[in-house]
Amino acid sequence: MSALQKNTDRFQSPCGSKAIGNGQTAVTRRRFIGGQCAILGAAALGNLATGSIFAAAGRGQRADNSENPFAYRVDRFEQTNPKLIGYVEARRFKSPCSEPRRMAIGGDQRIYLAGEKRICVIRPDGSVATEIGLTAPPQCVAVANEVLYVGFKDHIEVYAANGTRKAAWEALEGDPYITGLAVAGNELFAADSGNRVVIRYQLDGKIAGRIGARDREAGVIGFVLPSPNLDVETRGDGVIHVNNPGRHRVECYSVAGDLLKWWGKPSAGIEGFCGCCNPIGLALLPDGRFVTCEKGLPRVKVYNANGEFDCVVAGPESFRENARAGAGSTSDPARIGLDAAVDSKGNVYVLDRVTGNIHVMVPKTRSGTAR
Amino acid sequence: MADQEKTSAPVTRRDFLRQGSRVAALTGLGGFAGLLVSKLKSETLVWQIDPAKCLRCGRCATECVLKPSAVKCVHAFALCGYCELCTGYFVPEPNELNTAAENQLCPVSAIKRRWIEDPYYEYTIDETLCIGCGKCVEGCHRFGNGSLFLQVRHNLCLNCNECSIARACPGDAFRRVPVSQPYLLKTSYSHG
Numbered sequence: 001m002s003a004l005q006k007n008t009d010r011f012q013s014p015c016g017s018k019a020i021g022n023g024q025t026a027v028t029r030r031r032f033i034g035g036q037c038a039i040l041g042a043a044a045l046g047n048l049a050t051g052s053i054f055a056a057a058g059r060g061q062r063a064d065n066s067e068n069p070f071a072y073r074v075d076r077f078e079q080t081n082p083k084l085i086g087y088v089e090a091r092r093f094k095s096p097c098s099e100p101r102r103m104a105i106g107g108d109q110r111i112y113l114a115g116e117k118r119i120c121v122i123r124p125d126g127s128v129a130t131e132i133g134l135t136a137p138p139q140c141v142a143v144a145n146e147v148l149y150v151g152f153k154d155h156i157e158v159y160a161a162n163g164t165r166k167a168a169w170e171a172l173e174g175d176p177y178i179t180g181l182a183v184a185g186n187e188l189f190a191a192d193s194g195n196r197v198v199i200r201y202q203l204d205g206k207i208a209g210r211i212g213a214r215d216r217e218a219g220v221i222g223f224v225l226p227s228p229n230l231d232v233e234t235r236g237d238g239v240i241h242v243n244n245p246g247r248h249r250v251e252c253y254s255v256a257g258d259l260l261k262w263w264g265k266p267s268a269g270i271e272g273f274c275g276c277c278n279p280i281g282l283a284l285l286p287d288g289r290f291v292t293c294e295k296g297l298p299r300v301k302v303y304n305a306n307g308e309f310d311c312v313v314a315g316p317e318s319f320r321e322n323a324r325a326g327a328g329s330t331s332d333p334a335r336i337g338l339d340a341a342v343d344s345k346g347n348v349y350v351l352d353r354v355t356g357n358i359h360v361m362v363p364k365t366r367s368g369t370a371r
Numbered sequence: 372m373a374d375q376e377k378t379s380a381p382v383t384r385r386d387f388l389r390q391g392s393r394v395a396a397l398t399g400l401g402g403f404a405g406l407l408v409s410k411l412k413s414e415t416l417v418w419q420i421d422p423a424k425c426l427r428c429g430r431c432a433t434e435c436v437l438k439p440s441a442v443k444c445v446h447a448f449a450l451c452g453y454c455e456l457c458t459g460y461f462v463p464e465p466n467e468l469n470t471a472a473e474n475q476l477c478p479v480s481a482i483k484r485r486w487i488e489d490p491y492y493e494y495t496i497d498e499t500l501c502i503g504c505g506k507c508v509e510g511c512h513r514f515g516n517g518s519l520f521l522q523v524r525h526n527l528c529l530n531c532n533e534c535s536i537a538r539a540c541p542g543d544a545f546r547r548v549p550v551s552q553p554y555l556l557k558t559s560y561s562h563g
């Protein structure tokens with residue numbers, strides 16, 4: 001029995017079960033941790049305040065932090081050293097759907113954006129090619145061979161490029177909250193933030209395995225998710241890459257579930273992952289490098305194949321409104337932070353979930369503005 | 372909007388006491404209900420902070436007629452991530468994730484950190500120390516789940532006719548609420 005389970009007489013489940021104890025909260029192990037994914041909810045908090053450069057951003061009422069003797073200061077991390085920025089913004093366009101969550105780029109170089117109750121298929125120039133209407137809000141999408149895999153909270157649906165639904169896979173058990181998908185070859189991997197595991201599927205919807213689950217006996221901590229932002233990527237080489245936000249790292253597993261290696265460290269500094277839980281999104285560059293997305297200090301960075309910091313794609317100064325939104329500002333955790341996808345040329349498409357902007361970032365070396 | 376409405380709904384004393392189990396800061400305030408009733412029996416309205424409007428400006432610590440302030444940080448455990456690296460507890464770039472004073476964000480060390488299970492920690496507020504500065508609230512809001520927030524504690528508040536914090540509040544977050552529903556708690560979330 002875990003320490004948490006022993007403490008249930010003091011605590012109350014965050015998922016709203018009966019009150020217990022004497023003025024404290026918490027948690028059976030399962031409900032408590034499962035609840036972490038339910039929670040970001042942090043009801044309320046429309047207005048935001050962080051000082052520094054964002055004070056100038058404009059929206060809403062703000063306190064002047066220069067007068068606040070108790071100001072929480074992260075100013076020095078909010079402006080990126082220009083020498084570290086390896087990309088320039090080639091263009092920017094608005095998401096055609098509200099509440100965009102995650103996106104993928106297909107072999108046709110189109111953007112497949114999951115948001116609202118639809119998948120928007122967007123040409124690289126930002127014009128909308130088509131839209132696929134859905135009956136519930138999608139959380140994430142993956143695309144391969146002109147087939148779309150759409151992740152809903154508790155299950156996956158398969159669509160043809162023309163929008164015809166081909167299959168709806170069985171709902172997951174437990175407390176599912178699917179927040180990331182990756183497809184390669186004959187397999188699809190689904191990052192389930194609620195159950196804190198990556199599900200390995202065959203493309204007929206059969207579950208072939210579970211990756212990264214906590215195993216107390218074996219001392220495996222598993223995925224730590226203060227907020228539901230588990231993501232998964234693969235190059236189809238038998239290795240999957242999964243963010244572990246609460247441990248501030250990216251983990252690489254064999255498809256059989258063996259942890260092969262991990263990299264990353266907590267730091268508000270540019271080389272690390274900031275806050276309580278980052279990175280929240282991953283993408284893979286064609287040359288073997290990784291793209292990571294963070295919230296709190298919204299920034300997108302590139303790490304080399306060994307997990308060493310390479311360069312910044314875009315720093316907090318590119319996402320001012322997003323930074324001001326902060327994590328506690330919405331009851332929908334999928335509406336904060338950033339997501340990224342990469343095209344075949346190595347351009348990085350960054351989705352700002354707060355503003356709905358998609359930033360098309362091109363390597364400086366190719367844009368003629370080499371560092 | 373719906374979230375704000377949820378937050379803004381005043382909480383009855385009965386609910387508040389029940390929710391005491393969700394709000395860490397209420398521990399050690401057993402006499403609170405009785406105090407509230409005796410002090411405010413004849414009054415109908417008391418001051419409270421709407422957490423949806425609070426900008427964490429620091430004035431709750433400096434403007435209250437009481438020193439230390441009647442405003443305290445409270446913790447909605449239901450929203451907490453129990454993070455090892457709690458951004459409400461630690462300075463933005465701590466040397467180590469331990470309880471050494473130089474690593475703590477709170478200027479008066481009012482937040483207590485307790486290991487629960489690897490890698491989860493529980494954070495509780497010692498209200499006798501808290502000065503209501505809101506620094507931890509901002510750290511939690513910016514990077515964490517927003518489970519820390521400020522409330523006027525009615526076992527302390529003098530219920531001034533014109534609250535001097537309300538006058539200075541840049542977020543217009545202070546408002547009068549019925550004495551029978553004196554708290555505006557963050558307790559709900561809407562995942563799925």
Ligand code: SF4
Nearest residue numbers: 425426428431540542
């Ligand atoms: S004065 Fe208003 S905005 Fe400032 S910390 Fe207090 S409630 Fe929040």
Ligand code: SF4
Nearest residue numbers: 477501502504505507
């Ligand atoms: S940081 Fe300020 S508001 Fe938070 S517990 Fe310490 S004194 Fe109270």
Ligand code: SF4
Nearest residue numbers: 435528529531534535
């Ligand atoms: S009413 Fe008076 S005692 Fe209460 S918070 Fe305002 S200034 Fe402080």
